Amino acid sequence: MDSPNVKYISECFIQPHSASEESKKPFYLAPFDLAMLSAHYIQKGLLFTKPPEANNNPNFLQTLLAKLKHSLSLALVHFYPLAGRLVTKKEQDPHLYLVYVDCSNSPGAKFIHASLDMSISHILSPTDVPLVVQSFFDHDRAVNHDGHTTSLLTVQVTELVDGVFIGMSMNHALGDGTSYWHFFNTWSEIFRAEENNITLSEISRPPVLERWFPYGLGPIFSLPYTNPDEFIERFEAPELRERIFHFSSESIAKIKSKANSECRTSKISSFQALSALLWRSLTRARGFAPNQETSCRLAANNRARINPPLSPNYFGNSIHPVKSQPVKAGELLENGLGWAAWKLHETVVNHNDKWIRQSIDAWLKSPAVYQLSRTFDPHSIMMGSGPRFDMYGNEFGMGKAVALRSGYANKFIGKVTSYSGREAGSIDLEVCLPPAAMRALESDVEFMEAASVPSYD
Template sequence: MVSIKSIHTVVPSEATPNGTFLLSQSQQIKAHTQALTIYIYNSNHNHNIIDTMRHSLAKILVHYYPLAGRLRMIEGGRMEVECNNKGVLLLEAESTNTLQDYGDFEPNDALRPLQPAVDYSEPMENLPLVMVQLTRFACGGVCVGFGISNVVVDGISGTLFVDAWAKLARGGTLGEDEKPLFLDKMAILKAETNDEKPFTASRFEHREFKQLPVMIGRCDASEESKKETDLAILKLTREMAEKIKKKANDDGCLEFDHEAVTAQKHWRPYSRYESIAAHIWRSACKARNADHNQPTVVLTVAGIRNRLKPPLPLNYFGNATHPTVTPTCLSGDIASKPLRYGAQKIREAIELLTDEYLRSAFEFIERQDHLGCLRPKLNRESGCVEGPFLGNPNLNIWSWMSNMPTYGPDFGWGRPVYMGPGEITGDGRAFIMPAASGEGNLSVAIRLQTPHVEPFVKFFYQDI
């Protein structure tokens, strides 16, 4: 049982700029939701750590002052951040459980009380951009449940913020290269070419803005979206992950993708993400047992900092990501053809995001009369995003493989023994992430329609 002991609104400890903080075109299409992450610490401190967290949070907000503001809607369904110093929310909680009661802390409903509850029935202008819940366990361990606006911040910016906050909490100071860089979004992420030739969005198909495939015989995904789902968590040892990668790269050049592969002048082996994501895709297609000709895609979100020309600085503050979708494939092909077929399709989606493509996408967004047509809608009563249905027959696969627990933030209690997403909702959504055991082991957490979970697990391990 978790109980809230105190609630604090934390504002910057010094005066900060007022006014508005511009959002890029890339940020404008994000759902107005909180990305939830948990950090678990095997701490055993008896002093009142809430004061340390509160004071250091006030100090770091001086540098990250837009996070103390609020989102607001402006003309054309666009959003901006009002830097009004309303502060962030810090909750102090206690749990009667011990760390051992939560097992490996991988995403499930039992973790929900360890995360700050977001009341999406509140107007956008009232919701803090950052919410933190500090929970002390009966054994002395600590959980930091961290929520931050998906619109304002991506994984890199969020990590920079939490790491900088942790450094101040343990008594350090920030160097100039550790401070966020606020750039003019209109100048950096604008839709224009370098050769003065105007872009036209029609130069690219922009699959990310189109309807995803639905089940054969259906005109929409309404029926599939109502079906009950369950979460499956699968363990991958380092050896198993390497075996999947080797399988994707050793299948040989096949007739169906030989031209696509050999056309690349500098072809490189498929990565762990490409290989494991393809393995997940194939296992899901088999488990769903759809018609061979059932169209299917994988949607993912990729960072674009290094894809733009010139590239954005590492400490650029904002959400610099963009959705991308694989070419439409047939479920039977993904299920029956060798693994490199799916891996190649996933690679094509990621490599689609060139500077030219991205600036075309920015122009496409900019030209919309109202961005409500591109942004997932939020049901304020349920807190659920009502955007494009990403489940059956499709998947939405995220990678957390670079966020290894040993590199998590140290608030003065040592490195976290686990870090990962707080919850996984929606059919077809999957995360590939480090296992709590470390040593290069991974976990795959995926939510599927209930009848598909058991066969998915069977095919996942059977095909390794």
């Protein structure tokens, strides 16, 4: 039986509740931001159970929508670029190709109300994430450059029979995962204050919107293009199965202990050890030839690594997919978990101010916009997002979310997205693989002994 389709009920645009003088000026993008123009939007969302009182209140959803819109307008006061639109200014002599955000000539952030005649169990019970989840997000398959004509931020609230999914799509040229969850957390903070009739005089973590430009460059940075066709790629992923694997805090502790014990050290972190397990397991599942080179990339936050460091509240892109030294698949699998984990540990340790600045220097000498098909090696894996973000702390009057899901965006063979689990210390991993490789992973003893099926009780 075909699953029902998401029905779109209404949409509107949300402006910041008030406009500062600063928000009326052009908001320039830094090199890290401009490099993301051909990537997809960030699409993440939270699934909530309807509270018991919703059954007896026919106005429950309308009241919730009104509160979400109002608190969103207040959050946008602090994150006003998200209510803008991209603009490109071009000149021939001297050459200028400038992409920036116009925050004043825009209808605002988009807000969509939708519904789906399915229950929470229909979303969470299947082994694989059902395709209908992709319809919980706006900007399906959009690239960030599309922000010239579409919203830079969209919130979609999809009502299920017994739940509510709040999905947010944010233009990746404006910020990375740290920035994304910073905004989500702030929106939730404002919503909860309003619920308790508290007027916030200030939010707990004001964003730092001033762009970071290396070596005093900026605020205007021109790209070496004359037309967007020169750098925009419409990446389409091949057929993928997408599945969530859960790792309890106890399982993660065992993986970390094993990796450190094999290397006679205590320096390997939990996430490095877990990433090494994924690297080995996915390499085995994909059946690479022993001499095939493979590597593992980790999404690294540069804020604290730059000297002087950026504020943890810097709103923008300050990440790098740090890549381990390539190794032969046979070598990776012949050696133990600790051997792979130590390779990742060394990669993280070497990702310091000197390395970051060398990377920036290379980019400035030859500026380019990242393209998914060229940036990520099809024989490697990419560990995206991170379990340190406060995901389940976002509440909107319905208690703690029961699950987190993502949209179509930025997925490819070997992409693993890590989320904080619902229980403290646990991690959920969203793994994308071709069907045959996923079946092999599900039969992988080392992997399946460590992983478990998420519980949503």
